[in-house]
Amino acid sequence: MAVEIIMPKAGMAMEEGTIIQWMKSVGDRIETGEVILEIETDKTAMEVEAETSGCLIGIIHDAGATVPVTQPIGWIGAEGEKPPAAASEAVPAVPSGAARADSASVNATAKDVAFAVSDGPRPKATPAARRRAADLGIGLADASGTGPAGEIIAADIEALAGGASRISPLAAHAAGKTGVDPALITGSGHGGRILTRDIAEQGAIQRNLARIQGKIEPFATPVWRSDDDVVAKASGIRMATARKMLESHHTSPPVTLNFEVNADRLISLRTEINELREKNGEEKFSLNVFFLRAVALSTRRCPWMRCSLSGDAVIEHAHVNLGMAVASSTGLMVPVIADADQLSLTRLSEVTADLASRARARKLSLDEMSGATFTVTNLGMYGITHFTPIVNPPESAILGIGTTKKELCLGEGGTVREESVLCLSLTIDHRIIDGAQGAVFAQQLTGLLEEPLQFLL
Numbered sequence: 543m544a545v546e547i548i549m550p551k552a553g554m555a556m557e558e559g560t561i562i563q564w565m566k567s568v569g570d571r572i573e574t575g576e577v578i579l580e581i582e583t584d585k586t587a588m589e590v591e592a593e594t595s596g597c598l599i600g601i602i603h604d605a606g607a608t609v610p611v612t613q614p615i616g617w618i619g620a621e622g623e624k625p626p627a628a629a630s631e632a633v634p635a636v637p638s639g640a641a642r643a644d645s646a647s648v649n650a651t652a653k654d655v656a657f658a659v660s661d662g663p664r665p666k667a668t669p670a671a672r673r674r675a676a677d678l679g680i681g682l683a684d685a686s687g688t689g690p691a692g693e694i695i696a697a698d699i700e701a702l703a704g705g706a707s708r709i710s711p712l713a714a715h716a717a718g719k720t721g722v723d724p725a726l727i728t729g730s731g732h733g734g735r736i737l738t739r740d741i742a743e744q745g746a747i748q749r750n751l752a753r754i755q756g757k758i759e760p761f762a763t764p765v766w767r768s769d770d771d772v773v774a775k776a777s778g779i780r781m782a783t784a785r786k787m788l789e790s791h792h793t794s795p796p797v798t799l800n801f802e803v804n805a806d807r808l809i810s811l812r813t814e815i816n817e818l819r820e821k822n823g824e825e826k827f828s829l830n831v832f833f834l835r836a837v838a839l840s841t842r843r844c845p846w847m848r849c850s851l852s853g854d855a856v857i858e859h860a861h862v863n864l865g866m867a868v869a870s871s872t873g874l875m876v877p878v879i880a881d882a883d884q885l886s887l888t889r890l891s892e893v894t895a896d897l898a899s900r901a902r903a904r905k906l907s908l909d910e911m912s913g914a915t916f917t918v919t920n921l922g923m924y925g926i927t928h929f930t931p932i933v934n935p936p937e938s939a940i941l942g943i944g945t946t947k948k949e950l951c952l953g954e955g956g957t958v959r960e961e962s963v964l965c966l967s968l969t970i971d972h973r974i975i976d977g978a979q980g981a982v983f984a985q986q987l988t989g990l991l992e993e994p995l996q997f998l999l
Contacts (some may be wrong), residue, residue: 543855544619544626545594545604547578551611552908556583557560560608561615566598572618573930580614581779586911587873587904592620592971605728608778612672667694668721675699709736716741719730743853779873790932793970800928801984805946805964808832808994815887830920833943835997836990838862838890840883841916846984848915850936851974865914865934866894868901875901876934878914887997922946927965938974939983942967 549559559581600617614818617625669695687694695718725908794835810859816826848859862883877897931942953963970980
C-alpha cells in the first residue's frame with residue numbers, strides 16, 4: 543500500500559516549507575531512515591528522512607515549491623505501484639510568505655531531522671487541529687471530533703492530550719469556531735484556565751496580525767521594472783524576516799538609547815590576552831566575544847531585560863539565551879547562545895565561531911535558532927556609529943554594536959588625550975521596559991566594558 547510523504551511540521555511556528563531538492567528520483571529504491579529530500583523553513587534548511595522502505599513512486603511537488611505543513615508532497619510504495627488518485631487532489635503549493643489568518647506563533651524546539659509519512663484516509667480536521675496534533679505527536683485517527691459535522695478541532699486534540707482541564711467547555715467551542723489554537727494562550731482564569739474572553743482576545747490578535755502581514759505581500763505600490771532587471775524569488779528566511787520586522791514595527795513601541803563607552807581598557811586587555819594565546823598556539827579572541835560576555839553578565843544582573851509580554855502576563859525568562867545576528871547569503875540568521883552568562887571567554891569564543899560558521903552554511907537546527915531572550919547585532923565592522931536595531935518578538939530588547947572611533951578628550955589637569963570610543967544603540971519595547979530601566983542596563987554594560995577585568999572574575 544502506498545504511503546504519502548508529507549511536508550513535515552518542525553515546530554509550532556512552522557506553517558509551510560519550501561522544497562530545496564529531492565535526493566531521490568521516481569523509481570529509486572528507498573530505505574527507512576534514508577534522506578529523501580531537503581526543505582527550507584523560515585529559519586533554516588533541514589533534511590527529511592523516510593520512515594518506511596519502498597520505491598519513490600510519485601513526486602507531487604518539485605524543487606522550489608512552497609507547501610503547507612502536513613500536506614502530501616510525494617509517495618512511497620512497492621516497485622511498479624502507481625500513486626493513488628488522491629495525489630492529484632493535494633493542496634497546491636502556495637507563494638512563500640503568503641499571509642495567513644492564524645499567524646500567531648511561539649518559539650518551540652524541534653528535532654534536527656523530521657519524519658514525514660502518514661497512511662490511510664485523512665480524518666476531517668481543522669488546520670489548527672492538524673498543527674496541534676503534529677506538535678503533540680497525536681494521531682488524528684485517535685481523536686473524536688466535536689466540531690461542525692464531526693470535524694476535529696484543536697480543543698479535541700487538547701482533550702486527547704489530557705489538557706482539557708486547561709480550557710472551559712465554552713472556550714473550547716469558541717476555539718473550534720474561530721480556529722484559535724488554545725496552546726498559544728495563557729489563560730486568565732484560575733490556575734491559568736482558558737476562558738471565552740481569552741479565545742476572543744487571541745482571535746483579535748490573529749486577525750490584526752493577518753491584516754499587518756497582508757501589507758507586505760504583494761506590495762501595495764507597484765514596482766517599476768526594466769527588461770534587464772534581475773527578479774528572483776525571495777527565500778523563506780528573507781520573507782520570515784520581513785514578517786517578523788513588520789510585526790515588531792506594528793506591535794512594539796520602540797525606544798532606542800544611544801550611548802558611548804570608553805573602550806581603551808577593553809582593547810588593551812584583549813591585546814594582552816591574544817598575545818598570550820598566540821604564544822600558546824590558540825585562536826585569538828574577537829572583540830565581539832568580549833561584547834557578548836559583557837551583555838550576558840549585564841542581562842543576568844538586569845532581569846527586566848529578558849522579559850516577554852504574553853497577553854496580560856509578563857514572563858521573566860530564567861535563562862540568558864543570547865541571539866547573535868549573523869549575515870548570510872540567504873538573509874539574516876540569528877543562532878542562539880544558550881545560557882551565555884555561564885560560559886567563559888574561551889568557551890564563548892568557541893560556541894560563537896561554531897554557530898556563525900554553521901549559520902552561514904545553513905546547517906543550524908531549529909533548536910539552535912529558538913529560545914533567545916535578548917539579541918545582539920553588530921555593524922561596527924562596517925564603520926556604522928549608531929543605528930536603530932529592531933526588536934525581535936517575543937523578545938523585548940536588542941543591542942546594536944557600532945564602530946569604535948578615536949576621539950580627543952579633555953583629561954585631568956586640562957590635558958588632551960586620545961580615547962577609543964565604542965558606539966552602542968539599545969532598542970527596548972516600551973510596553974514592558976521603561977526608559978529608565980533601559981538606562982540602568984546601559985550603565986551596567988558600560989561599567990563592565992570600561993572595567994573588563996570583571997570578565998575574568
